[in-house]
Amino acid sequence: MTAKRSASAKKRRGRLARYWELYLLFLPVFIWYIIYCYLPMGGLVIAFKNFTPLKGVFGSNWVGMANFIKIFSAPSFLTAVKNTVIISLLNLAIVFPIPILFAILLNELSGRHFKKLVQTVSYLPHFISWSVAASLVYMLLAPSTGAINNLIAALGGEAKNFLGTSRYFRTILISSSIWKGMGWSAIVYLAAITGVDEQLYEAAYIDGATRLKRIWHITLPGISSTISVLLILQVGSLLSTNFDQIFALANSTVMDVAETIDYYIYRVGLQTSNSFSVATASGMVKSVIGLILVTAANWGSKKIDEGEGIW
Numbered sequence: 109m110t111a112k113r114s115a116s117a118k119k120r121r122g123r124l125a126r127y128w129e130l131y132l133l134f135l136p137v138f139i140w141y142i143i144y145c146y147l148p149m150g151g152l153v154i155a156f157k158n159f160t161p162l163k164g165v166f167g168s169n170w171v172g173m174a175n176f177i178k179i180f181s182a183p184s185f186l187t188a189v190k191n192t193v194i195i196s197l198l199n200l201a202i203v204f205p206i207p208i209l210f211a212i213l214l215n216e217l218s219g220r221h222f223k224k225l226v227q228t229v230s231y232l233p234h235f236i237s238w239s240v241a242a243s244l245v246y247m248l249l250a251p252s253t254g255a256i257n258n259l260i261a262a263l264g265g266e267a268k269n270f271l272g273t274s275r276y277f278r279t280i281l282i283s284s285s286i287w288k289g290m291g292w293s294a295i296v297y298l299a300a301i302t303g304v305d306e307q308l309y310e311a312a313y314i315d316g317a318t319r320l321k322r323i324w325h326i327t328l329p330g331i332s333s334t335i336s337v338l339l340i341l342q343v344g345s346l347l348s349t350n351f352d353q354i355f356a357l358a359n360s361t362v363m364d365v366a367e368t369i370d371y372y373i374y375r376v377g378l379q380t381s382n383s384f385s386v387a388t389a390s391g392m393v394k395s396v397i398g399l400i401l402v403t404a405a406n407w408g409s410k411k412i413d414e415g416e417g418i419w
Contacts, residue, residue: 155389168385175389185390188372189347191365195278196346203285204342208335210290211297212323227298230291238288242356245284246271277362281353296338297331304330336409344402347394369394 124131155175157168179185210230217223233241248255249270257267270276308326317325351370358366367375369390377387 152388152392154385155392157385159385159388161384171385175385176393179386179390179393184367185369185372187364188367188369192347192349192368192370194365195281195349195368198278198282199285199349200342200346202282203289204339206286207290207293208297208331211294211301212327214294214298215301215327216319216323227291227294231295232291233288234292236288238350238352238356241284241288242353245280245357249280271357272359272361274362274365277358277365281357281366284353284357285350296334300331300334301327340402340405340409343405344398346401347398 151165154165154168156170156172157165158171158174159165159168163169214223214227217226236244247253249257251257251267251269251272254270256270261267268276270280304327308330309322312322312326347369349368349370351368351374354366354368354371355374358371373387373390376383376390
C-alpha cells in the first residue's frame with residue numbers, strides 16, 4: 109500500500125512538473141474560487157443561529173433547526189418552491205432545447221455571410237443587462253403605449269396589462285429568456301457540431317440519406333455528450349432561476365406566480381424582515397437539493413449515454 113501511494117505521488121509530481129504552465133494559469137481561478145466560493149461557506153452556520161449583526165456570527169444565539177422548521181411551515185416559502193420548480197421545468201423543457209435546434213439550423217445554412225449575420229444578431233441580446241432588457245419588454249408590452257397593445261387595438265381588440273396579469277407572466281419570462289440567451293447558448297453546440305467528422309455526412313449523402321436523416325443520425329449523436337453535460341448542469345441549477353430577470357420584470361400584482369426561492373431569500377433577508385438566518389437556511393436548502401439533483405442527473409446520464417457525465 110505504501111509503495112502504491114508513493115508511485116501515485118510521484119506520478120502527480122511528474123504531471124505537475126510537465127504541465128506547470130497550465131497549473132500556473134489555473135492558479136488565479138483556483139484562488140478566486142477559494143476566496144469567493146469556499147471560504148464564505150463558513151457563513152452557513154448562520155442558518156442554525158438567530159443571527160444579529162451586532163452580536164456577529166459567533167456571538168449570536170444557537171437555535172438549531174428552528175429556522176428550517178420556520179421556512180418549511182411558511183406558506184410563502186412553499187409557494188416560492190412551487191414557482192421555482194414550475195419556471196425551472198419550463199426552462200428545461202422549452203428554453204434548453206431551442207439553442208440546440210437553432211445551432212443545427214444555423215449549421216445547415218449554406219450562405220456564409222448570411223449565416224454569420226444571423227449568428228451575430230442572435231447572440232447580441234446576451235450582452236444586454238436584464239435591467240435594459242426589462243425596459244425593452246415594458247416598452248413592448250405597456251398597456252397604453254406598447255407596440256403589442258397598439259397592434260391589438262388596431263385590430264379591434266382590447267388592450268391588456270400583460271405584465272400585471274399572473275397568467276401571462278410566465279410566458280413573458282420564458283419568451284424573454286429565449287430571446288436573450290438562445291444565440292449565446294447556441295455557440296457551444298455550433299462548436300460541438302464542427303467537431304463531427306465531415307466524412308460521415310459525405311458517406312450518408314452518397315447512401316441517399318436526406319438532410320433530416322443526416323441531422324438525426326449524425327449531428328445529434330455527434331453532439332450528444334455536449335448536450336448531456338449541459339443538461340446535467342441545467343438540472344443541477346433547477347432551483348436557481350434567473351434572479352435578475354425576475355427582479356426586473358416582476359411586480360406586486362404577479363408575485364403569486366413570480367416569487368421564486370432566490371426572490372424569497374432577497375425579500376426575507378434584505379427587503380422586509382432582515383431575517384438573515386431564515387434567508388441563509390433557505391439558500392442552504394436550495395443548495396442541498398441542487399447537489400442531489402446534479403448527482404442524480406450525472407448518474408442517469410452515465411446509465412443512458414454510455415458513461416458520459418461530468419465526473
